[in-house]
Amino acid sequence: MNRPTHILATGTALPGDPIDNAALCEVIGAQPEWIDLFVGTRTRHFAVDLDTGRQTHSLTDMATDAARQAMSRADVTAADIGFLVLGTATPDHLMPTTANLVADALGLDRIPTFQLQSGCSGAIAAFDLGIRMLDDERQLGLVIGADVCAKHLRIDRDASTAMSPSELINFVLFGDGAGAAVLSHDDDGAQLTMRSLINRFAGLGRAPAQQIEWFGLADRHLDGPALDEDYKAIEQWVPSLSRDVLGDVVAAAGLAADDVEYLLPPQLSGRMTTRVVQQMAPAAGTREISVVADTGNNGNALPFLQIDALANEIRPGERAAVVTIESSKWIEGGMVLEGAS
Structure with a gap:
């Protein structure tokens, strides 16, 4: 890095209450002890209602909430933000990009926005691009990572029918959420x-x-x-x-x-x-x-x-x-x- 980059603040958003293994197993027909022993995930958050399969949070909702929290913690406003980068594998739509829906929800305008289509490494790619975007004109920027994995899971399926092993493990492993960070070259107030x-x-x-x-x-x-x-x-x-x-x-x-x-x-x-x-x-x-x-x-x-x-x-x-x-x-x-x- 030619010039130090600082994280002023972070923010996170997880949809709804945590879903423990007992509650999940009522839907997928597995045993909580199996999850504890072989997977080790205790709880997860889904952006859908576990009983009905209805979506409760969009990717835009969660990414916006995480970004707002990061901005609030950094004590910055929409007018201060010079760019937005979102890394995700599960956008709400192919078009418009979720990055632009988030920018709109945050009140950002006339700034560069980028959406990186990627799995978990998209978070690092978002930081990488954010570092390169900072300059004298864009002194603050938002980088966000978010996914709604539940959109690929049949939450409303019949629990009495057997799942394939690959489908079962996906239910057990994945969850939904978002995180964000405010970047700056200025170290004043940085975390x-x-x-x-x-x-x-x-x-x-x-x-x-x-x-x-x-x-x-x-x-x-x-x-x-x-x-x-x-x-x-x-x-x-x-x-x-x-x-x-x-x-x-x-x-x-x-x-x-x-x-x-x-x-x-x-x-x-x-x-x-x-x-x-x-x-x-x-x-x-x-x-x-x-x-x-x-x-x-x-x-x-x-x-x-x-x-x-x-x-x-x-x-x-x-x-x-x-x-x-x-x-x-x-x-x-x-x-x-x-x-x-």
Whole structure:
């Protein structure tokens, strides 16, 4: 980074009350003990009503709420914001972009807006683009990560009919949410300073492990799933890629492994995150900031939720490494953050 970038404040939004495993299992016909043992996710939030399947929150709703909270905490107004970047895999529409609907809801006008179509690494890509957008004309910007994964799940299905294993695991893993951050080159009032960032494609010759389909009027008859995950490939590749990103992003900040006090690791599920962290082998005493066991895997929101939790713990001068791995076509993301003085 040619010039330090600061996070003035963060904001988060989770739809509705947390849904525990017992309540979810009434819908999907599984056993709570199975989720506890093999998945490790305790609760999640859905942007739909679990009883009726009716949507209660749109992606625009949640992204707007998270952005408003971040702006309020940073004590800035719509007139102060010079650009908006949204990372998501699940926009409300193909057009108009959710980024522009959020801008409208926030009262932003005549500014650049960007929507990055990506899985969880879209959060890091949003920070990457935000850093590049800051200049003397645009001194403050909003970066947002949000997803509504429930739009790909049949919440109103008949619980007496058996699910395929892949469909069952998707219900258990995913959730919905949003997070946002206000960026600035000015460190006045900042919570965190960004010391390094990695955002890179790493899927050359490697098959996708996640695929999300869009169905239009011409292809709604197709029997294929809207969401498909290769969990064996994810288990094979995510730990080693995470270890590589951790080493590279820490080195890019000019630090050694034991200079980092916090690790914000990739968030698939409670159990999977534990296995990933073990193979990442952070320095002894490194404190882990994970939220997925309580929020569910809500994609692009997760790094923001982790950073929001970090901001409540980190002290001036302490460092944290953020690592994301997107399995759709293997995108590596990482940042080193430092507690602002």
